[in-house]
Amino acid sequence: MLHQKKILLGVSGGIAVYKVSALASKLTQLGAEVKVIMTESATEFVTPLTFQALTRNPVYTDTFDEKNPKKIAHIDLADWADIAIIAPATANIIAKMAHGQADDMLSTTMLATQAEVYIAPAMNVHMYDHPAVIQNMKQLEKWGYHFIEPGDGYLACGYVGKGRLEEPQEIISVLERHQQRTLDMQGKKVLVSAGPTKEMIDPVRFFTNRSSGKMGFALAEAAAERGADVTLVAGPVSIEAQHPSIKRIDVVSAKEMYDAMNEQFADKDIVIKSAAVADYRPKEVQTSKMKKKEGDDVITLERTEDILKKLGERKENQFLVGFAAETDTPIEYGLGKRKKKNLDAIVVNDVSREGAGFEGDTNIVSYINKAESVIELKQATKKQIAVQLLDCILQDMKDDSI
Known part of the structure; x- marks a missing residue:
């Protein structure tokens, strides 16, 4: 997948530079054309001559050379590259990229490139966990940069933990998998629902839930990046879809989401209902603000429309995926819900687990298909989980067509 690809390798200053020489060598052996930019600090660990010998290309270290x-x-290199990799990516270069700083050859070129950029961090475990570093990585990921997470293990500083540069072969595997995915959903129409709903009690109060919409938005963006025609039905959330091609339909109530999903359903190939829709709403909505009074009060609730059940009844050629956020026996519940709602697959998780569920940036889920195969996806960012879920969906669609 990397043969004849033009790869720009940015090397910043950390002890892991020695591993990147092996990465440059392996990429070259795979038939990629590799050009290297080194920061001044990186040259303290490995000389430019090393990378020049391995890539058979000049090495760039000075913006003014x-x-x-x-x-x-720096403009020529930025335009030349098909893929850019920053490895090792120190906290310093990550901060520069997140804030648009351009004060050396590497940061200037990264600001100018339109290539796909992969960032492989390597640093002390406490640096990697620092709020500033986390915030900078989130910003870059929001802009579409791809992160290759560091591994756990013994670090050069003597600590044991997360922060070790991923092995060169695994970095290459990530690149190859991504290249294989590129535009593999082109021509497919995808419908995704995301976020909570609000069910009004009176003009100032409502029932809702903790869903942030992050998982659904990640799914929509991951599908759009792979070439799909994506429609996103979003409940009331504070986040924006980053991919410009996503068609967004904003709704508030369960009834509005029911209507929008049913209206958009017919011509879609893949439908993913990840929204956390209210199961109940007030039977009567007060037209004036309810006044406080002595003692208890009672609000009578009625069932909302079952969106997933309705879509399951209507399903023809669509691949229909539901979500189930649980706190007890999620797999057992998911197996039952998939059958009951006539789903092709269901994604379940235990939202009580640390690193999973509502509002956070990571998730831990299990994907269950019609064959009742359970694929467990370990904790990762919601964008990474979204990519893996789309892989599962596409594989099942391929298997069904054989």
């Missing part, structure tokens, strides 16, 4: 007077080097 213009090797060809007819070209501006």
